Amino acid sequence: MPSTRYTTQFLLSALAAEQFPAPTVPEIAFLGRSNVGKSSLLNALVGEKAAKVSQTPGRTRAINFFALLDPRQQSKLIFADLPGYGYAKISKSISAEWPKFIDPYLAERGPLKLCVCLVDSNIPPQPNDGKLVDWLRHAGREFLVVATKTDRLSGNARTRNLLAIKKTFELDEVLPVSAKTGAGIKELWIRIEASSAIEAV
Ligand code: GDP
Numbered sequence: 001m002p003s004t005r006y007t008t009q010f011l012l013s014a015l016a017a018e019q020f021p022a023p024t025v026p027e028i029a030f031l032g033r034s035n036v037g038k039s040s041l042l043n044a045l046v047g048e049k050a051a052k053v054s055q056t057p058g059r060t061r062a063i064n065f066f067a068l069l070d071p072r073q074q075s076k077l078i079f080a081d082l083p084g085y086g087y088a089k090i091s092k093s094i095s096a097e098w099p100k101f102i103d104p105y106l107a108e109r110g111p112l113k114l115c116v117c118l119v120d121s122n123i124p125p126q127p128n129d130g131k132l133v134d135w136l137r138h139a140g141r142e143f144l145v146v147a148t149k150t151d152r153l154s155g156n157a158r159t160r161n162l163l164a165i166k167k168t169f170e171l172d173e174v175l176p177v178s179a180k181t182g183a184g185i186k187e188l189w190i191r192i193e194a195s196s197a198i199e200a201v
Helices: 038-046 048-054 089-108 127-139 155-168 185-195
Strands: 007-014 027-032 063-069 075-081 112-120 143-148
Touching: 007 048, 007 075, 027 038, 038 048, 038 075, 038 143, 038 185, 048 063, 048 075, 063 089, 089 112, 089 127, 112 127, 112 185, 127 143, 143 155, 143 185
Parallel strands: 027 075, 027 112, 112 143
Antiparallel strands: 007 063, 063 075
16 A cells, blocks of 8 residues: 555546646556556545546546645645547547647656556457557656456466566566455555655655
């Protein structure tokens, strides 16, 4: 778990770069295909509020920003929940909008310290996930691929699928997580705080 007990405060939903919050504290972005388990993971990381806000109709196409406040109510981190991309009908228009404000966000956002890229551990590596990883790599962004829903797999299948993800996307590491069991959540917090240069105590 995190070094501090954070409370989560919804900041805003942005549909254009002009609406992004003022860059103040380190920011962590969460990316993945629709249904990958992003809301569930955010829920496991910071509580229900973030997940609920991000799934509110009208906000699913936006970048939803959340401040994480320490016990003194000081903002320490921002989580940016990016729109799900992928295969659902609605995502077609999201993909069309991708270059307009997501691309510049990922390319230019100053305080962005880490992109957490979610991939589903239960299915074969998906080309659009690969595209995102390649894009981030070329943009020189720090990213971490997180394999979701690992509780659904037996030990052997998990090992096999994680290896396939690593190989296909040419990664040194993949972090397996389960929002359901909490596996990997602590490790993800350690990575988030390390990237943000927040001292774990
Ligand atoms: P999102 O569209 O990426 O926000 O995905 P959701 O968080 O809404 O999850 C999509 C579906 O996957 C839901 O039916 C969840 O219950 C399920 N799911 C998400 N995370 C897990 C997990 O860690 N384990 C299991 N077994 N199911 C999960």
